[in-house]
Amino acid sequence: MFSKYRDKGLVRKAAERIAEVAGGEPLRIMHVCGTHEWAITHNGLRDLLPEGVQVVAGPGCPVCVTPGGEIDALCALSLERGITITTFGDVLRVPGRKGSLAEAKASGADIRVVYGISDAVRMAQQEADREFVHFAIGFETTAPTTAVEVIKGPPGNFSVFTSHKLIPPAMEFLLESGARIDGFICPGHVSTIIGSDAYKDLASRYAKPMAVAGFEPLDIMLAILEIAMQRKRGVAEVYNEYARAVKAEGNKVALRAIEKAFGVSDADWRGIGNIPDSGLKLRGEYSKYDAAQRYGITLAGGDTMPEGCSCGDVLLGTLRPEGCPLFGSECTPESPVGPCMVSIEGTCAIAFKYSDLKLRSRRP
Amino acid sequence: MCLAVPGRVTKIEGERAEVDIGGIRREASLELVGDQGIKIGDYVLIHTGYAITKLDEAEAKEILMAWRDVAQNELEG
Numbered sequence: 001m002f003s004k005y006r007d008k009g010l011v012r013k014a015a016e017r018i019a020e021v022a023g024g025e026p027l028r029i030m031h032v033c034g035t036h037e038w039a040i041t042h043n044g045l046r047d048l049l050p051e052g053v054q055v056v057a058g059p060g061c062p063v064c065v066t067p068g069g070e071i072d073a074l075c076a077l078s079l080e081r082g083i084t085i086t087t088f089g090d091v092l093r094v095p096g097r098k099g100s101l102a103e104a105k106a107s108g109a110d111i112r113v114v115y116g117i118s119d120a121v122r123m124a125q126q127e128a129d130r131e132f133v134h135f136a137i138g139f140e141t142t143a144p145t146t147a148v149e150v151i152k153g154p155p156g157n158f159s160v161f162t163s164h165k166l167i168p169p170a171m172e173f174l175l176e177s178g179a180r181i182d183g184f185i186c187p188g189h190v191s192t193i194i195g196s197d198a199y200k201d202l203a204s205r206y207a208k209p210m211a212v213a214g215f216e217p218l219d220i221m222l223a224i225l226e227i228a229m230q231r232k233r234g235v236a237e238v239y240n241e242y243a244r245a246v247k248a249e250g251n252k253v254a255l256r257a258i259e260k261a262f263g264v265s266d267a268d269w270r271g272i273g274n275i276p277d278s279g280l281k282l283r284g285e286y287s288k289y290d291a292a293q294r295y296g297i298t299l300a301g302g303d304t305m306p307e308g309c310s311c312g313d314v315l316l317g318t319l320r321p322e323g324c325p326l327f328g329s330e331c332t333p334e335s336p337v338g339p340c341m342v343s344i345e346g347t348c349a350i351a352f353k354y355s356d357l358k359l360r361s362r363r364p
Numbered sequence: 365m366c367l368a369v370p371g372r373v374t375k376i377e378g379e380r381a382e383v384d385i386g387g388i389r390r391e392a393s394l395e396l397v398g399d400q401g402i403k404i405g406d407y408v409l410i411h412t413g414y415a416i417t418k419l420d421e422a423e424a425k426e427i428l429m430a431w432r433d434v435a436q437n438e439l440e441g
Contacts, residue, residue, distance in 0.1 A: 002370075002407075002424055013434045035367055062366070088412070116413030118393060138412075141366040145414045148395050189366040192409065192417040222431055244424040245409055245417050254396045254416065345367070 002244070005216035011048065014221035019050035021228040026052040028180055029227055030317050032167055033060040033187035034345020035215055041350045043217040055224065056317035059170055060187060062138050063090045063343040064315060065269040066163050067303035071096030074135055074161060077295060078109035084127075086120035087135035089113040094339045095306055101135075117149050117160075124158035132158045133291040139167050141189045143280055144254035147261035150286050159291040162280060165267055168198055169278035175206045179316065183209040183227035185220065188242045193258075195250025196240040207236045214242040261286045270339065271305045271312030309338035314347050321351040328352060368411040370419055373404050383410060 004010065031037065037057040040046060046055060059065050071094060078085045085101065092102045092113060105111040110130075114120045117134055124132040136146045143164040150160065167190050174181060186199050191212045203210045209230030213223035219241055226239045240246055258280070267279025282290045291297065305311045308326060313319035321327050321340070331337040333349050340346035371383030371392065381402065383392045393414045394402055400418045402408060408415035 002419070002421070004428055005424070010434060014431075017434055033366060060366075118413055139366055141368065141411050141416065144396055144416075145412055148393075148414070187366060189368045189409070189411060189416065192368075222427070222434070225431075225434070241427060243427055244420045247417075251396060251417060253398050257396070 005214065005218040007218060011217045011221050014218060014225055015048040015050075018053060018221065018225050018228055021225065021232055022050055022053050023232075024050075024052060026054075027182050027228055027231065028054045028056065029183045029185060029224060030056050030058045030174070030179075030181045031060060031185035031187070032058040032171060033185075033190070034343065034347075035189065036060065036185060036187065036213065036220065037347050038345065038350050039215045039217065040220060041354045045217060045220055048221070049224070053224065053228070055185070057314070057347045058174060058317050059269060059272060059315040061315075061340065061343050061345040061347070062142075062163075062165060063088075063094055064311060064339040064346050065165065065272065066091070066094065066137055066339070067268045067270045067299065068096040068306075069299045069301070069303050070161070070163055071101060072098045073297045073299060074133065075099060075101060075104035075109065077133060077291075077297070078111060079104055079107060081295070082110070083131045083133055083295075084110040084112060084123070085133050085135055086112045086114045086123065088137060090343045090345070091135060091137055093336065094342045095336065117145050121149050121154045121158060124155050128155065128157060130157060133295075134158070134160045135163065136160050137163045139165055139187070139190050140193045140258070143262065144193060144251070144257045147257035150261050150282060150289050151257060154289065159289045159294050160282065161291040161297070162262075162282060164262070164280040165269065166264070166278045166280065168194070168202060169275050170269065170272075171199075171202055173272070173275045173278070174316070175202070175208065179318075181208065181317075182231060183211075185223045185227070186210050186212040186238070188212060188214050188219075188245065191242065191246045191250070193251050193254045195248050196238050196246055197248045198250065199238045203236045203238050209236050211239040212242050212246050214245065268299075268301055268303050270303045271315050274301065305338050311338035311340040311348070314340050321348040322355070324348070328355065366411070368409040368416060370407050371410050373402060373406050373408060376402065376404060381408075381415065383408065383415075385410065
């Protein structure tokens with residue numbers, strides 16, 4: 001049954017229906033998920049959409065919006081104080097303002113890539129004479145894994161630098177800023193945690209059709225079709241296309257863990273600015289595991305992208321990577337200038353990876 | 365970052381499960397799906413080593429049924 005969602009014939013039929021329903025009217029849909037961007041580009045879905053129907057990538061890559069100042073602070077923590085930093089592989093080469101964690105590692109810092117936070121906790125248990133700081137990046141999908149480990153009570157030589165961010169406040173920020181968005185494809189895996197009802201209020205207040213979508217080609221095409229249909233009917237609801245993984249109320253166990261371990265705070269999104277109530281910080285008895293408190297890390301805030309880099313515009317969906325003067329010349333996955341070219345979920349890295357494929361497919 | 369992969373549960377020991385992800389066996393935590401009654405043979409989505417939800421085949425079918433103007437012929441086949 002799951003394989004039906006990859007069926008080429010169904011995807012083409014959905015594309016035909018989108019063209020009928022959109023009726024030549026412009027329709028600009030934003031998604032806020034790096035994995036959606038990968039699925040859309042990898043499957044060439046943009047080429048199947050009719051003229052006028054656009055799907056743009058928003059700030060859906062947590063690594064890309066992680067402030068450079070946080071990366072600098074963790075590099076310094078490891079280089080100057082000999083603390084082991086654990087984090088996800090995606091973060092390693094993201095340039096901070098002074099350098100990347102990969103560069104710090106090359107200079108002798110103990111920076112380790114882990115698959116998940118439980119691996120980091122295990123290392124801290126096994127190496128009791130070392131201090132470990134886990135750099136916890138990620139949206140609502142990843143936050144409960146941090147919450148669960150902190151609630152269980154990791155060893156005393158383990159703490160967490162939390163950079164978790166929340167998606168609905170970022171969507172609201174974009175809508176409030178007047179960005180041209182006619183509807184949202186809501187992120188599938190974030191929604192497994194927060195549930196499809198989490199977007200209801202935004203959909204009705206801003207009168208924007210929304211659809212939670214999975215990651216197969218048909219999932220995304222059905223979400224686009226649904227948004228086009230809602231617009232045609234003049235309604236703005238949240239449709240859950242990814243019902244096989246997402247419930248209206250989300251994952252209650254995960255939500256309870258988040259609520260227990262974290263409080264909501266304002267957060268800086270690199271290249272975008274400060275978004276109210278869009279971050280998570282450890283609270284109450286769990287703040288003893290907060291690395292920022294333990295090591296007295298304070299951040300200046302107001303973080304920007306590296307000089308000349310257009311990642312800020314790419315994250316807001318106002319510029320396609322190909323429109324950046326550095327794309328593919330000075331900025332490549334081998335030698336990235338901005339964070340969107342580093343992460344496997346970065347819009348620029350995805351565009352670069354598949355640009356050649358696109359050229360090949362267009363050759364006669 | 366929010367990448368999650370589907371895996372089939374092949375073994376359960378307390379809050380740990382062994383899952384088959386496209387032929388590769390790995391361990392995954394069931395701590396976040398403790399209330400979802402996960403059994404051997406179920407498909408779960410795994411994110412950074414934690415199962416985050418059960419995949420529901422009946423729901424997958426229902427969505428395709430709801431879109432039968434797109435999916436009709438294939439569902440009958």
